[in-house]
Amino acid sequence: MKKIYETDFSALNPVQKYEFMYHFSDLAIESFASYPFEVVVQAQLLIFTRWWNSYRLMAPECPTPPIVDIIIQKFWDFQEGTLSLSEFQQFTKCLSAVVLEINTGDSSELEADASCQDFMDNYFNDWDGLNFYSSFFSEISIQLIAIAEHDISWSSILEILEGDLADIKLGFFEDIYEPSRYTANELKQHFQEVYNTPTFCKIIELLQKDMRTALEKKTITELRNLYKNEFLFAPEICAKITEEWS
Helix, strand or coil, rough: CCCCCCCCCCCHHHHHHEEEEEEEEHHHHHHHHHHHHHHHHHHHHHHHHHHHHHHHCCCCCCCCCCCHHHHHHHHHHHCCCCCCHHHHHHHHHHHHHHHHHHHHHHCCCHHHHHHHHHHHHHHCCCCCCCHCCCCCCHHHHHHHHHHHHHCCCCHHHHHHHHHHHHHHHHHHCCCCCCCCCCCCHHHHHHHHHHHCHHHHHHHHHHHHHHHHHCCCCCHHHHHHHHHHHCCCCCCCHHHHHHHHHC
């Protein structure tokens, strides 16, 4: 079986594309099984950075939450070695407490650690107005928490692919038929159509490019500079989306 980053996704038929996405996490884990943990983390870092570079341009009327920029920079710092494992773990511990409270209302972790409560007070006092970024924040936070625990997981990347990009953002680029009823067969047919669109194929192509880039012998400093200008959707396209919203 080809590696996940070698498969020509665009050339697959709709059923094959659906199967590719259905098995995405397993394919990713299997494809990176022979590589060190740090390489897997690097691939995920490049993917999230590319996505954030475009996400942050999509809603200028909704200020970019500083915490997501901080998360991205901490992610790079950890991979670069300028942030120690203990510092990274403390940061993700606070993230975990905040994500739990935001997503479920459970504040037990915040109450158990004053540093976590201070973290929330410092970075989330205006979070109610930042719903546009909530999904991305939650998923990248969950990804960092897994990394701090030395866990290989692709679930958060898959969640954004399916839950946010395919289900929400794609509608700005493609006319997708929405089923009148959401039976299992209709949902399957719907996502086969979604995955077969040129825009979604391009999303997967760029994700695969990031995976391959992580396998190259570029230094993390080179990659950090390079990925300042890598986008999921070009800035001018993001601006067009914003115009359509207004």
